[in-house]
Amino acid sequence: EFEDVCEQTGVTLSRYCIELANRGKIDEDLNSIFNSIREAAKVIAKLVNTAPLQQAELLGLQGEINVQGEDQKKLDVITNDVFKNALRYTGKLGTLASEEEDEPVDGSVGGSEAIPLLSDEFADTGKYICVFDPLDGSSNVDAGIPVGTIFGVFEEPSPAECELPADLSKGLSEEQQRCLAGTLQPGKSLVAAGYVLYSASTELVLTFGQGVVGFTLDTSIGEFVMTRPSIQIPPRGKIYSANTGNIGEWDQPMREYIQTIRAGKGETDTPYSLRYIGSMVGDIHRTLLYGGIFAYPADNKNQDGKLRLLYEGAPMSFIMEQAGGKAITGHSRVLDIPPVGVHQRVPVILGSAEDVEECKKFFDESN
Ligand code: AHM
Numbered sequence: 001e002f003e004d005v006c007e008q009t010g011v012t013l014s015r016y017c018i019e020l021a022n023r024g025k026i027d028e029d030l031n032s033i034f035n036s037i038r039e040a041a042k043v044i045a046k047l048v049n050t051a052p053l054q055q056a057e058l059l060g061l062q063g064e065i066n067v068q069g070e071d072q073k074k075l076d077v078i079t080n081d082v083f084k085n086a087l088r089y090t091g092k093l094g095t096l097a098s099e100e101e102d103e104p105v106d107g108s109v110g111g112s113e114a115i116p117l118l119s120d121e122f123a124d125t126g127k128y129i130c131v132f133d134p135l136d137g138s139s140n141v142d143a144g145i146p147v148g149t150i151f152g153v154f155e156e157p158s159p160a161e162c163e164l165p166a167d168l169s170k171g172l173s174e175e176q177q178r179c180l181a182g183t184l185q186p187g188k189s190l191v192a193a194g195y196v197l198y199s200a201s202t203e204l205v206l207t208f209g210q211g212v213v214g215f216t217l218d219t220s221i222g223e224f225v226m227t228r229p230s231i232q233i234p235p236r237g238k239i240y241s242a243n244t245g246n247i248g249e250w251d252q253p254m255r256e257y258i259q260t261i262r263a264g265k266g267e268t269d270t271p272y273s274l275r276y277i278g279s280m281v282g283d284i285h286r287t288l289l290y291g292g293i294f295a296y297p298a299d300n301k302n303q304d305g306k307l308r309l310l311y312e313g314a315p316m317s318f319i320m321e322q323a324g325g326k327a328i329t330g331h332s333r334v335l336d337i338p339p340v341g342v343h344q345r346v347p348v349i350l351g352s353a354e355d356v357e358e359c360k361k362f363f364d365e366s367n
């Protein structure tokens, strides 16, 4: 019967995860976590899709608060709750760290909140840590521009690896120390990462460290269906993607590199085209599929760029490398950086291997 269902639907994300678990490629806990991510992604897709309708209903067409009156919660706050709670109810997470919250928090769930008839005790067995940005680029939603969710999953380190440097552990309770130590892991320790793009279609792209797979939400059945069994970024592209409004503030190597490729004076002798949405998930998704280079480099005002290492830089770099691409800060590999703070920023340059290598030469020569 299982096969019959799949003949009608294609390979669903749920089937994909079950089959990986059956083959021992992921454990049951990770399978549960992806169950929850899948469900949360569907809810967020719906929220993003209907946001203008809800806004119009609340404000009325003249922009005045209507009779229902209460303040509307911001979409990034709502989506944070959706994603966080979906993860917590798996009982498999020791720690959750969101771009929307100041500190990483304990991921366990107390009893069975809100479900009647399920009042017996439940012991959390969480050993995973999830870092996420529930709605990246949320300022774009009002204009109908694509936005996304980005996430990464770590395993909880052993107590011995949980020692925090004294300056970081100061003033924190034991539990806060555990959560922080678990969260401050370099990208190369990720066991899974992915993103969801809410756009013309809803796309979910993930990696368990064995290549990159893409799914598309089939809204008629409410399931993510595999549409790209193995995503490989082209080794070379023709597109660059960066906020060139800041070019005057960038580091010299970055500025020179972009000037070179857009003038057609780079290794391929072809002028590159500019594509920039200003919504990382959309810009990365295009880069992954069409090739080229995406950058949010350091500039005079922001020595570490804008994007966050844990919620944006590391998961996206893991996906990029798994698809055969590269991800650097300029001189070094993004996945090698050990974070010292949960909201730490990092310059990122990622995309097709040959393009990133060409860019890196400008940094190497500047030394
Ligand atoms: P956010 O986390 O506040 O939404 O900001 C992150 C977004 C990314 O999606 C995007 O790559 C970047 O900010 C765009 O920044 P800019 O407007 O400076 O080009």
Ligand code: MG
Pocket: 099, 133, 135, 136, 137, 312
């Ligand atoms: Mg963000």
